[in-house]
Structures are given as structure tokens and as C-alpha cells.
Amino acid sequence: MSGGWNTIESDAGVFTYLIEKLGVKDVQFEELITLEPDELRQAGQVYGVIFLFKYPTGESRSDKPKDGSFDHDAANDLFFAAQTIQNACGTQALLSVLLNKDGEVEIGKELREFKEFAGEFPPELRGETLSNSDLIREVHNSFARSSPFIDETQRTATEDDDVYHFIAYTSVNNKLYELDGLQPAPISHGPCTVDQFPDKVIPVLQRRINRYPATEIRFNLLACVQDLRIRAREMGDEEALEVEEQKRNEWLWENALRRHNFxxxxxxxxxxxxxxxxxxxxxxxxxxxxxxxxxxxxxxxxxxxxxxx
CATH class of the missing domain: 1.20.5 (Single alpha-helices involved in coiled-coils or other helix-helix interfaces)
Incomplete structure (x- = not known):
């Protein structure tokens, strides 16, 4: 491999401009403040969600997940890649949503070619292919926060460290799937159409959060949705369009600051x-x-x- 992967923030602006640089069109990320289906529905057309949580460093794979059930056959019908390298899980999670929405979403030439090439492999080799993609790694690293003091690629987590992990939830083939590259297979949470996704995914997330102590509040949830400017234009809502354009300008400024240390x-x-x-x-x-x-x-x-x- 020609280089390492740096950590990126769980931030709507980071994820939105990251996928744009990869060639994805008309998609953005929105941070969700509450675990309410209505809030998710208000985001418009939802393709999936990315969930960030504290990962127990001593936790290992098991034959049965704590919620849902492994669907080993599903890896042949959807894009699921094993995570084979540290710090890549944020980009891997967003690709787990987008590469399974090809057709609904314009993922662009580069990602489509990557999907067609890696899709023929088993999950472990898909993960290796993703980790070795110069394009995806370089775009990912371009959104890493600059630090003159710590080389994130050289840091190894210990039992005492706070380690955070990104996973994806999306509806594929009318089933709700949890796509976690550290698990041996996609996890099915039962029947779920695209329209049912907000109502089906929120209870799954609530059950996961409830497995943590009540004092643990370090979670983050990002919805992968259609560019909200499209809906604003279709409805002729100039005020909403102005808000979204201003948000984009702020994201651009924040992302520019991330690339520099002062x-x-x-x-x-x-x-x-x-x-x-x-x-x-x-x-x-x-x-x-x-x-x-x-x-x-x-x-x-x-x-x-x-x-x-």
C-alpha cells in the first residue's frame, strides 16, 4: 500500500464534500439531533444513515450479533466490504450506503468502476481493494484535520483509549441492513422498504444506544439524503434555498480550515x-x-x- 489513512471527523460538511470529490452528485449529509423518525423523514429522500459510536477495544467477533441476524448470503447481492485498515471506517461506511444505492444515486464514473471491479470479490478482498484505492484514500485524507503534533497513521489503540467506529444502515432489497466492516457479514434487521426506513431504523439505533451506560453520550448520527437544495428549488422555497446555500458556504470555509494547522x-x-x-x-x-x-x-x-x- 502506498500510504496510510488518517482520521476524519463525523461532520456533515466533511462527508458531503468528500463524496462530491469522489464524483457523487445531488447527495448530502445532515446531522440528526434526535432519534425521532419524524426528524429523519423531514430530511426528504433518505438513502441511509451513518452512526458513530465508541467501540469497545476488547470486543471480538461472535457467531451471533447482539441485535438482528447475520445474512451471509446478502454479501453476494449487495456491496459489503470487510474493514482491513485502521481509520478508514468513516469513508467505508458512507460507501456502504452509496454503493448500494447505485441507480437511485448518481455515484459517478470512478466509484461505479470501483464497484464493478471489487464487487466480484469476497468481502475481505473488497476491503483490501478499497484500502488500496489511491483515489479514495487521497480524497479521504484531504479531509483529515491537520495536526503538526500527532501522526494518526502511526497510532495504535490500547484498551485505555477511546476508539470510535462508523457503521452504516440502509434499506437494500426491502430489508434493513447494518453494514459494519468489522463484522463477518451484513446484519439483517428484518423487512424494510425505502419508505419504511425512518420508522424501522430508529428503534434499532435506540436498542444499540441502550446497551451503553446512561452516562455515555458520545454518539453521532448523520443522514445520507438527497441534496436539500433540489427540494427547495422544486417547491420554490427561496428562504430554504438561501439557508442551504449559506450552509454550503460555511462547510467550505470549515473544510478549508481543517486542511491547515496554524x-x-x-x-x-x-x-x-x-x-x-x-x-x-x-x-x-x-x-x-x-x-x-x-x-x-x-x-x-x-x-x-x-x-x-
Whole structure:
């Protein structure tokens, strides 16, 4: 393999522009705040959901899932890939939805060719093919948060680490499937048409969350939906269209910031401030340092006394 995979955030803007760079058209992601079927339905045409949760590092595969049932034959009828590399699960989850919606969704030339090529393989080889795709890896890594201090590709999780995992839920062939590359096969949660998906998937997610302690709140749910600007244009809703365009502009700005670290900038800014103080002369630099020390001490004293500064 020619390179590693970096971690990406569970963020609607990241996922939306990631799939656009892969060639997918007229699809976006929306973060869901509540586990309510109505909220999911309000997102319009729903293709699936991506669920992020804390993964128990000591957990291993079993012959029977904790909910639903393994459908080993389904891997021949839908796209299911084993996860073979760390940090790729976010992109793998969104592809688990989109590659199973080819026909409903315009996935683009590159992903269609990838699906046709890898689709003939068993899940393990599909996972290897995905992990070794230069295109998919490079697009994935282009949305990783820049960090000058940590090389995520070299980090290995231990029992004490918080490890998070992405999985997908979607309706394929009128069944609700959980697609998790760390499991040996797709997990069926019973009959489910596309229209029934919001009502069927929410109870499954609720049962999964209920397996965690009540204090565990670190979950994130993203819906894969038709571009909301399409519905706004069809309805002639100029206000909704403006909101969606503004959201896209904000996502672009946030994604641009993710690609840069500002350590160098902050360092140069600090050097400029110090140089300015030194150039002022008359002890300005020493006075500035002493004032800063005094302010820091006041804050510390206030925090110890329970006050606010």
C-alpha cells in the first residue's frame, strides 16, 4: 500500500464534500439531533444513515450479533466490504450506503468502476481493494484535520483509549441492513422498504444506544439524503434555498480550515508582538511580561476560590 489513512471527523460538511470529490452528485449529509423518525423523514429522500459510536477495544467477533441476524448470503447481492485498515471506517461506511444505492444515486464514473471491479470479490478482498484505492484514500485524507503534533497513521489503540467506529444502515432489497466492516457479514434487521426506513431504523439505533451506560453520550448520527437544495428549488422555497446555500458556504470555509494547522502562524504572530514590545523601549517589554504574569496569577487565584475573572 502506498500510504496510510488518517482520521476524519463525523461532520456533515466533511462527508458531503468528500463524496462530491469522489464524483457523487445531488447527495448530502445532515446531522440528526434526535432519534425521532419524524426528524429523519423531514430530511426528504433518505438513502441511509451513518452512526458513530465508541467501540469497545476488547470486543471480538461472535457467531451471533447482539441485535438482528447475520445474512451471509446478502454479501453476494449487495456491496459489503470487510474493514482491513485502521481509520478508514468513516469513508467505508458512507460507501456502504452509496454503493448500494447505485441507480437511485448518481455515484459517478470512478466509484461505479470501483464497484464493478471489487464487487466480484469476497468481502475481505473488497476491503483490501478499497484500502488500496489511491483515489479514495487521497480524497479521504484531504479531509483529515491537520495536526503538526500527532501522526494518526502511526497510532495504535490500547484498551485505555477511546476508539470510535462508523457503521452504516440502509434499506437494500426491502430489508434493513447494518453494514459494519468489522463484522463477518451484513446484519439483517428484518423487512424494510425505502419508505419504511425512518420508522424501522430508529428503534434499532435506540436498542444499540441502550446497551451503553446512561452516562455515555458520545454518539453521532448523520443522514445520507438527497441534496436539500433540489427540494427547495422544486417547491420554490427561496428562504430554504438561501439557508442551504449559506450552509454550503460555511462547510467550505470549515473544510478549508481543517486542511491547515496554524502553529506557524501563531508563532510568527507572537514573535511580531514581542518584537513590537522590544522596539518600544523604555521597559515596555518587561512591563508587558509582568502584567501578563500578574493577570495569570489573578485568574489562578479566582479559579481556586471558585470565582470568575
Amino acid at each position: 502553529v506557524g502562524f501563531v508563532g510568527e504572530l507572537l514573535k511580531g508582538v514581542v518584537k513590537d514590545k522590544l522596539n518600544q523601549g523604555n521597559g515596555a517589554y518587561e512591563k508587558w511580561v509582568e502584567e501578563s504574569k500578574a493577570k495569570t496569577k489573578r485568574r489562578g487565584d479566582a479559579q481556586k476560590s471558585g470565582g470568575d475573572q
